[in-house]
Amino acid sequence: MKKTSFGRFVRAGALALAGVCGLGGSAFADTIKVGIIGPFSGPFALQGKNFQAGAEAWLAQNGKTVAGHDIELVYRDLPTANPQQARALAQELIVRDKVQYLGGVYFTPDAMAITPLLKQGNVPLVIFNAATSAIMTSSPLAVRTSFTLSQTTTPLGKAAVERGVKKFVSVVTDYGPGVDAEAAFKKAITAAGGEVVESIRMPLNTTEFSPIMQRVRDAGAEGVFAFLPSGPPTLGFVKAFSDTGLKKAGVKLFAPGDLTQESDLPALGEAADGLITSFHYAVSHDSEINKRFVAAADKAIGAPDLLSFPAVGAYDGMFVIAKMIAATGGKQDAEKAVEAVKGLAWESPRGPVKIDPETRHITQTIYLREVAKDAQGRWINKEIASVPDQKDSGLTK
Amino acid sequence: MTGATLPHDTAPRLRTLGQDLLGLALIALAGLAGYALFPDNLAFLTRVVSVALLVLSLDLIVGYCGIASLGQGALYGTGAYAAGIACLHGVTEPFLLILIGAAAGAVMGLLMGAVMLRAHGLPQLVLSIAIVQLLHEAANKASSITGGSDGLSGMVPAPLFGVFEFDLWGRSAYFFGLALLILVFAALRFIVRSPFGMVCRGLKEDPLRISALGIRAFPVLLKMFAISGAVAGMGGALAAIATQVVGLDSVSFEISANALVMLVLGGIGHLYGALIGTVIFMALEHVVAAINPFHWMTLVGAVLIAIVLFAPRGLSGTLDEAARLLTRSRWRAGR
Numbered sequence: 001m002k003k004t005s006f007g008r009f010v011r012a013g014a015l016a017l018a019g020v021c022g023l024g025g026s027a028f029a030d031t032i033k034v035g036i037i038g039p040f041s042g043p044f045a046l047q048g049k050n051f052q053a054g055a056e057a058w059l060a061q062n063g064k065t066v067a068g069h070d071i072e073l074v075y076r077d078l079p080t081a082n083p084q085q086a087r088a089l090a091q092e093l094i095v096r097d098k099v100q101y102l103g104g105v106y107f108t109p110d111a112m113a114i115t116p117l118l119k120q121g122n123v124p125l126v127i128f129n130a131a132t133s134a135i136m137t138s139s140p141l142a143v144r145t146s147f148t149l150s151q152t153t154t155p156l157g158k159a160a161v162e163r164g165v166k167k168f169v170s171v172v173t174d175y176g177p178g179v180d181a182e183a184a185f186k187k188a189i190t191a192a193g194g195e196v197v198e199s200i201r202m203p204l205n206t207t208e209f210s211p212i213m214q215r216v217r218d219a220g221a222e223g224v225f226a227f228l229p230s231g232p233p234t235l236g237f238v239k240a241f242s243d244t245g246l247k248k249a250g251v252k253l254f255a256p257g258d259l260t261q262e263s264d265l266p267a268l269g270e271a272a273d274g275l276i277t278s279f280h281y282a283v284s285h286d287s288e289i290n291k292r293f294v295a296a297a298d299k300a301i302g303a304p305d306l307l308s309f310p311a312v313g314a315y316d317g318m319f320v321i322a323k324m325i326a327a328t329g330g331k332q333d334a335e336k337a338v339e340a341v342k343g344l345a346w347e348s349p350r351g352p353v354k355i356d357p358e359t360r361h362i363t364q365t366i367y368l369r370e371v372a373k374d375a376q377g378r379w380i381n382k383e384i385a386s387v388p389d390q391k392d393s394g395l396t397k
Numbered sequence: 398m399t400g401a402t403l404p405h406d407t408a409p410r411l412r413t414l415g416q417d418l419l420g421l422a423l424i425a426l427a428g429l430a431g432y433a434l435f436p437d438n439l440a441f442l443t444r445v446v447s448v449a450l451l452v453l454s455l456d457l458i459v460g461y462c463g464i465a466s467l468g469q470g471a472l473y474g475t476g477a478y479a480a481g482i483a484c485l486h487g488v489t490e491p492f493l494l495i496l497i498g499a500a501a502g503a504v505m506g507l508l509m510g511a512v513m514l515r516a517h518g519l520p521q522l523v524l525s526i527a528i529v530q531l532l533h534e535a536a537n538k539a540s541s542i543t544g545g546s547d548g549l550s551g552m553v554p555a556p557l558f559g560v561f562e563f564d565l566w567g568r569s570a571y572f573f574g575l576a577l578l579i580l581v582f583a584a585l586r587f588i589v590r591s592p593f594g595m596v597c598r599g600l601k602e603d604p605l606r607i608s609a610l611g612i613r614a615f616p617v618l619l620k621m622f623a624i625s626g627a628v629a630g631m632g633g634a635l636a637a638i639a640t641q642v643v644g645l646d647s648v649s650f651e652i653s654a655n656a657l658v659m660l661v662l663g664g665i666g667h668l669y670g671a672l673i674g675t676v677i678f679m680a681l682e683h684v685v686a687a688i689n690p691f692h693w694m695t696l697v698g699a700v701l702i703a704i705v706l707f708a709p710r711g712l713s714g715t716l717d718e719a720a721r722l723l724t725r726s727r728w729r730a731g732r
Contacts, residue, residue, distance in 0.1 A: 040690045077690035083548035083644040084636065088440050095566055096437035109547045113642045116550070120565040174537075175546035203537050204546040 031070045032325055035093035036104040036314075037086065037114075038128070042079030044106060044231045046263055047310045051104050051128055053301035054314030058322075060296050066322045069330040074099060078110060081175070081204060086110035087117065094121035100332050101126065101321050106310070107229065108132040108176035115139035124334045126320050128313040132176035133394025136359050141334050143341060143360045145320055145353075146313040147280040149181035149227060150394030152256040155278045155366050155387045156225065157188025163276070165223040165252045166194035169216045172227045174201035180394050181227035181256065189225075197221060206233065209240035216246060223252040230258040230308070235267060242271035257282070257381060260371050261308040265379035272371045272379065280364050281312045281350040282381040284374065293349035316348050316362070320355070352388075361392045417586050420669065421579055428575040432568075439567035443639045445679045446574035450581060450632030451652070452659045452671040454502075457625040459657070460666035461589055462618055463601030464513065468525030469629060469656050471509055471532045474648025476502040476630025478536060478543055481643040484552035491554050491563075491573060495634045502630015503623045505532075510622025514615055525653075532648050548644040552637070563638060570639035577635060581628055585668055588624065597621050662704060664711025673713050 036055060040048035055073060064071050074097050076089045086105070093099045094117065102118075102125040105111045111130035118125055118141040127135065127144040131152075136142055160168070170185055172178035178201065186196050198219045200212060216224050224241070228234045238260070241253055253259075257279025260272050283294060297311050298304040320341050327340030342357035351365040365388045369381040431442050455469045479501030480494040488494065513524050536543045543549055556562040561569035588594050599607045600614050608614065637643050646652060655678075663674020681700060686693040708715040 041692070041694050045691075075690040077686055077693065081546060081644075082646045083550065083642045084640050084646060085644075087640050087642050088444055091440040091565060091567070092438065095440065109644065113548060113550055113640075113644075116641070117565055173546075174540070203534070 030068075030330065031072050032066075032101070032330060033072050033074050033097060033099040034101045034103055034321055035074045035076060035090070035097060035099035036128075037076045037078050037089055037093070037102065037110070038104040038310075039079050039106050040075060040077040044080065044229075046306060046308070047106055047129070047231055048077070049301055049306060050263075050308050050310035051106075051314040053297045053307065054128070054311035055103070055318050056300040057293060057296035057311070058315045058318035060300065061292070062322065067326045067330065069325055071322075071325070078106075081107035081109045083109045083113035087113040090114040090117055091121075094123055099123065101324065101337075103317050103321060104128050104314070105130045108135060111135045111142075112138060112176075115142055118142065118334065122332055122334045124324060124337050126317045126324075128317045129310050130177075132180050133361075133392055134176065134180075136361055136392075137395065140360075141338055143320060143338060143355060145316040145362050146310075147364070148361065148392045148394045149177045149256060150184040151361075151364075151390050151392050152279050152366055153181050153184040153225075153227070154188045154390070154393055155368060156185060156254050156256070156276075157190075157192040157194065159276060159278065159368050159385070160189060160223055160225075160252070160254050161192040161194050163252070165254070167220075167222045168194060168196045168225050168254075169219045169221040169223075170196050170199045170225045171212055171216070172199075172201055173204055173206070173229060173233070175204050177229070178227050181225075184394065185225045196225070202228075204229075207236060209237050210244055213240055213244040213246050216251065217244075217249075221251065223254055226253060226255045226259060228258065230261045230264075230310075234259045234261065235264045238264070238268055238275070239271055242268075247271070252276070257309065257369065260369075260381055262381065263306050263308040265371065265381075266305055268371075269379065275371045276368065277371075277381065278366055278368050279309065279381070280366055281309050282367060282369055282383055283307055283309075284380040285350060285367075285383065287349070287351070289347055290349035312349050316350075316353065319346065319348075320344070351386075356391055359392055359395065363389060363391045366390045413590065417583070420586075421583055424582060424672065425575070425579055428578075432571060439571040440639070441679075441683055443567055443571045443574045444636065445676060446571070446578050447632045447636040447639065448656070448659070448679060449578060449672050449675040450635065451629050452656050452663070452675045453581065453585060453668060454625040454628035454632065455656050455660050456665065456668060456671040457585070457589075457621055457628065459660060460670075461594065461597045461601065462621050464618070465518075465522045466513070466525040467522055467650065467653050467657060468509065468513075468527075468529035469625075470648050470650065470653035471525075471529040472502045472505050472626040472629035473633040473636075473652065473656075474529075474532060474536065474643075475505040475626075476633030477637045477643045477647040478549065478633070479630070480634035480637040481549045481552055482542060484554055484637065485549070489553065489555040491557055491638050494554060494638055495577065495631050498630040498632075498634025498637070499627040500630070502626040502628070502633065504626070505630070506622040506624070506626020507619060509626070510619045513622075514618055526650060529648065529650055529653050533645060533650070536645055536648050543645075544643075546645060548642055550642045552641050554638045554641070563641070567639065570635075574635050574639065577631060581631065582668060582672075585628070589668070593617070593620070658701065660711075662701070662711060664713035664715075664717075667713060670711050670713035673716075674711065677712060 038048035038051040106129045108130045115138040118139045125142045129146045133148045172182045257277040262283045324337035328337050345354040354363045356363045367383045368385040372382040374380045451473045458464050476498035480498040483497045557569045659674040659678040664670030685696045
């Protein structure tokens with residue numbers, strides 16, 4: 001060997017030093033920390049920005065103090081679905097940053113990786129997005145303020161058949177929420193008198209959709225039901241649906257609102273015109289409280305075009321967390337905190353909502369919407385019908 | 398390799414042994430210092446240890462055999478999934494799980510080596526990427542076994558020695574990982590200095606000459622692939638035990654590419670470089686991502702470019718250089 005032992009020494013010393021540099025943490029007196037995990041960089045960064053905008057809109061409207069306790073948000077970036085990293089981040093937020101509450105979480109696999117930690121850490125998780133029904137059964141300390149695919153998809157069955165479209169191909173992303181969406185749609189369309197002739201499941205990282213569109217064409221379906229996680233995949237999918245001529249050929253696309261989120265509409269333009277979706281929230285929802293929310297969230301996000309549904313999940317999530325803080329008097333007691341919000345009902349920007357005491361999931365109105373232009377010529381999801389008081393139907397077989 | 402500037406003819410064996418012991422002691426010391434200084438960061442530190450095993454395994458192939466690979470995640474992920482699946486099926490003893498990870502990694506290493514050694518240079522690199530992508534897709538498709546995109550979760554490893562649980566605070570996982578790293582490192586020092594290790598290096602520097610000695614390259618390199626696979630597999634198994642989740646990312650191109658970046662950063666071809674690169678890269682990423690979760694990737698990229706520009710031989714190479722300059726001047730002063 002040709003190295004000096006001194007060289008070794010220097011190198012190993014550097015190793016120790018590298019471990020030292022910059023790690024560390026501290027806690028403050030009577031500041032309650034809320035850890036928010038979301039995709040703040042990478043392809044889904046816009047969804048994470050919406051988390052941030054929603055949470056900050058709530059703080060801007062209600063102040064940063066709840067019952068005498070300051071709230072501090074600690075953001076952690078999880079760019080794509082990555083359960084292992086999600087767990088590491090949550091663990092670190094609990095152990096090192098000493099957060100009392102966890103919030104956020106965009107993808108289902110990440111939520112599933114975090115829930116086993118909650119009991120040991122004595123920390124409730126308020127899910128701002130991740131939408132698979134089964135997450136709620138994995139921990140009694142999880143509360144959700146977004147939606148489930150089962151919840152948003154179910155009204156589509158009747159809506160499709162009413163519009164004379166009965167023969168469907170279902171196209172979903174092959175992971176938790178996709179499977180939920182497929183099952184819910186099959187159930188709903190069969191109940192309404194239609195049928196699904198072919199079910200396609202795509203890998204989560206699919207970016208090229210023309211082969212899928214070809215299969216839809218070959219199946220000779222009248223309609224396509226589709227679910228993908230909102231972000232670059234949905235933009236690509238809706239574009240491909242239009243570009244490959246399926247839309248022109250008269251095939252109808254029915255989907256939960258993930259596919260026509262407001263931040264994608266300017267880019268989609270004509271390609272999305274007339275698409276029927278069902279969802280829990282449209283940025284254009286006509287209510288006083290929503291106008292105030294949109295104004296505050298627009299300010300937080302910087303550019304109004306970027307605002308989309310994850311923001312409302314985060315906004316209501318902050319409301320729930322604030323209620324938890326008030327109910328526990330700022331003390332760390334996850335069980336008491338969750339107990340306190342069971343049955344909690346309030347007026348959200350999306351309409352009247354309630355935390356179902358059994359599932360800890362949000363009960364809400366689901367709207368049927370059509371992509372159209374508003375008076376100012378901007379593309380919006382125009383609400384055309386509403387189904388009030390929808391619980392999550394994904395767990396009842 | 399670093400230049401042979403210092404003569405050491407007297408009892409070189411004893412001396413290298415002493416150096417190795419010193420190195421191991423320093424790693425142990427660094428590990429304990431990590432525990433003492435950051436008792437709240439053990440989950441992260443355990444991840445560093447796990448990835449360090451991956452980068453070490455890559456160094457065996459890249460640094461000692463001269464085979465470029467962007468698919469090391471295939472071996473790491475195989476170990477992780479093997480340990481995860483075994484754990485879900487009732488094998489919860491952590492030592493056994495590490496062995497299972499090592500065995501699975503070694504088998505995958507043999508397969509991967511058998512394919513990759515058919516080619517040289519860039520085609521070889523392409524093959525490595527293809528293998529990791531194929532495995533990634535296979536793990537995604539076989540969701541009934543691997544959990545697919547939802548990940549494999551729900552495993553509960555038995556407590557270490559029946560006493561120390563793998564809990565939220567991660568003490569047992571960290572010490573378990575640290576001990577494993579030290580053992581593996583000691584074994585690898587031994588292996589790379591053995592005649593077998595020398596042949597591998599010879600194949601890297603001058604394959605023609607080695608074949609003139611009557612040694613066939615293929616079995617030698619394949620053996621190194623198996624060893625590398627075992628080390629990477631142990632890293633994966635450690636991650637599975639510590640986090641109790643296995644995701645598709647553990648068998649991804651991304652983790653493979655990151656491993657190569659860490660190795661280049663630390664310095665190729667001496668095992669210490671792999672450790673330094675891993676610690677620096679992951680600490681940097683970790684700290685910057687916590688400070689600014691919105692633009693951290695840009696900052697990490699900028700720092701990496703700076704390091705590669707100013708320390709082209711990797712950090713350990715640069716430290717070597719500095720150490721040599723220092724010792725030389727000391728030596729002169731001494732005379």
